[in-house]
Amino acid sequence: MKKIFIILFTTLLVAQEKYPVDHEMVAKIREEGFERSEIENTLSYMTDVLGARLTNSKDMRRAQKWVTGEMKRIGLTHIEIEPFMDYGVSWDNEFFSIHMLEPDYQVMVGYPISHTPGIRGRKKMNVAIADIKTKSDLEKYKGKLRGKAVLSVPMPVIDLDRIRNGTPRFTDEELAVLANDPPQRKRRKRPPPNPERVTTVERNAFYKKEGVSVILETRGKRVAMVPGFARPGAKKDKWDRQGTLNHLPIVTVTPEHYNRMYRILERNIPVRIAVEIKTKIGRERQWARNVIGEIPGTDLKDEVVMLGAHFDTWHASPNASDNTSGVAVMLEAMRILKAIGVQPRRTIRIALWSGEEQGIHGSREYVHKHFGNPNDPEIGLKPDYEKFSAYYNQDYGPGQFRGMNLQGNENVREAFTSWTKPFHDLGMTIISPQSLGSTDHVAFDRVGLPAFQFLQDKIGGTGGHTNLDYYDTIPIEDIQKNAVIVASFVYHTAMLDERLPRKEE
Ligand SMILES: [Zn+2]
Known part of the structure; x- marks a missing residue:
């Protein structure tokens, strides 16, 4: 009996060490994210001042210019507006x-x-x-x-x-x-x-x-x-x-x-x-673009952990929920990490996609260009495929995270169970095996890279793609919590000895 207990205890201890929680860092992230949150201001500026951002529109170009300035202000590096495909003529x-x-x-x-x-x-x-x-x-x-x-x-x-x-x-x-x-x-x-x-x-x-x-x-x-x-x-x-x-x-x-x-x-x-x-209607065909920014890594700086959301919207409202809320969460997560001065082992990279609403074009083209596609011999695998750890996405409305979807990857259950624990008090409690579709994490998942969409309450917003999707429909406390949780997940992923395990490992 005693022996069994010791074995069990040791296994638990080992299991905990594999995906530890840095409680000191979690406390700092929570303090920055709750005491000095800037997410309300970001969401208001984007929805009230910038407004809708149809891919390849003049509105979109103006907003992308603004967001590169915002990334600079937060302290990100390697900020780039990266063209990904010929998108025809602009339309406003x-x-x-x-x-x-x-x-x-x-x-x-x-x-x-x-x-x-x-x-x-x-x-x-x-x-x-x-x-x-x-x-x-x-x-x-x-x-x-x-x-x-x-x-x-x-x-x-x-x-x-x-x-x-x-x-x-x-x-x-x-x-x-x-x-x-x-x-x-x-x-x-x-x-x-x-x-x-x-x-x-x-x-x-x-x-x-x-x-x-x-x-x-x-x-x-x-x-x-x-x-x-x-x-x-x-x-x-x-x-x-x-x-x-x-x-x-x-x-x-x-x-x-x-x-x-x-x-x-x-x-x-x-x-x-x-x-x-x-x-x-524009006179010349143009390339649509994604916006990228980084917090450079240290000893594993060639490896990358990504977070992102689609920056483009349809044009009949500022699309506060779909997906300005996701963009605000990811920018705020990066701001929190910079503000508390993290020195991540891996590089942390934010991507604000374009062309999502017309078919997940921005993230797909980005993934193929930088990481490759094992299912397409013409594209093949790029060297960075092996240096990629994980991607985290928000695009299921502005509701708070209640858990994490494994996207069919049981190999990450242990890590996510451990990293979810410090947020049980915020209502983030469960791990679900389910896979979600219809947004940018799918672009990574399809080529075998670990990529996740959190499990969110379905509150706030108007369901996306509507004329009624304004700032006033967003539960600010929910997205504040989400930014804190993303920052912590990204940080813990960046600090591991190994990459996050893939489905086939
Ligand atoms: Zn969306």
């Missing part, structure tokens, strides 16, 4: 308004979709329902739409439930499920293709041919909310000037304004609107 919306004039005057809320052209001056036009689903519908509308604005989708049924702001925090029971038996991600089954069905791209081409002036649509089901701003069928290689100019302007409006026009038209009463759309 400079002015927009839409009003219903008849049968009643009303200011309407809407936004032009990205990479669509503007119109000359303020134009008055009639609105028509042109809800096209099948090829036979095309015939029905031929010759009837010239010069009109068309309602291009059916009326949505408005969802009167709470918006994301009101989502409760994870309960202990829900966290236990995520730790022990997380639900498997289900692949949605696609219905078999219907040859009669007209795609959105085909439908829009028909409108163009018929001389439609503006395509009106709505993408959401929530009152006052306009989500989603990607042009249907758009690919970055088609974002040439002529392609954008050849397209029709697409305006997405709130569901309740859209439905009001629709119901009036169903009574056979004409709807007349005034629209003004001014967009600036």
Whole structure:
């Protein structure tokens, strides 16, 4: 009995030493992050003064310039704006308004979709329902739409439930499920293709041919909310000037304004609107860029620990949650580490990605260029592949970290369990085996590099990609905690004797 106890005790001791917690450093990080936090100021400046940052827009260039200055102020080195791919021509919306004039005057809320052209001056036009689903519908509308604005989708049924702001925090029971038996991600089954069905791209081409002036649509089901701003069928290689100019302007409006026009038209009463759309389309193709900064390492300075978030957003709001909150957390984590004067063994590198919203382009291209891709013989492995330890990301809203997702890498469970302990009092308690997708850590994970997205409460913000994503929706205390936790995870990863283990080790 006694012998077993000793063996157990020794194993525990050894296990603890492999991934120790530097309690003195954790105390310093907490003090800096809670007593002298700058995250509120950073988030406010980025959302209030800089605003939206569509990849390859003028807004984005201005914000990237600002953030390099901010990195300098924090004390980072090797600050670089690094081009990663040809992203076509720039696109900025400079002015927009839409009003219903008849049968009643009303200011309407809407936004032009990205990479669509503007119109000359303020134009008055009639609105028509042109809800096209099948090829036979095309015939029905031929010759009837010239010069009109068309309602291009059916009326949505408005969802009167709470918006994301009101989502409760994870309960202990829900966290236990995520730790022990997380639900498997289900692949949605696609219905078999219907040859009669007209795609959105085909439908829009028909409108163009018929001389439609503006395509009106709505993408959401929530009152006052306009989500989603990607042009249907758009690919970055088609974002040439002529392609954008050849397209029709697409305006997405709130569901309740859209439905009001629709119901009036169903009574056979004409709807007349005034629209003004001014967009600036660049003349030359440009490369999109990521912003990088570092705290240099010491004895293992050639090795790297990374942290990051996507800096780009859609254009209809400052996108406080998606992903200005993530950017603010990562910048604040770097500021904390610099302010307390860490001397990390490995180099700590922050990356603020671009092109995430159009398909995780910035992080993927960065990973391939610097670390390689074992799955693609043309890219192969770069020497830095072996010098990479781990990447930490935030992009699941502004809610506080409640745990860490292992991303299917059981080899890091022990490290993360140990490093989570000093933050149990902040509500960061669990380790979940689950893998998350849809954001920049995936770019690393896909090539076999350890990369993680924290498990976050789903509170704050409006769910991303909306017109309602402002500073006021962000729980500041939550992101303060996140910055402290990231700083500690990054620090502990940088101080290990070995790199963080990979899935296959
Ligand atoms: Zn995002």
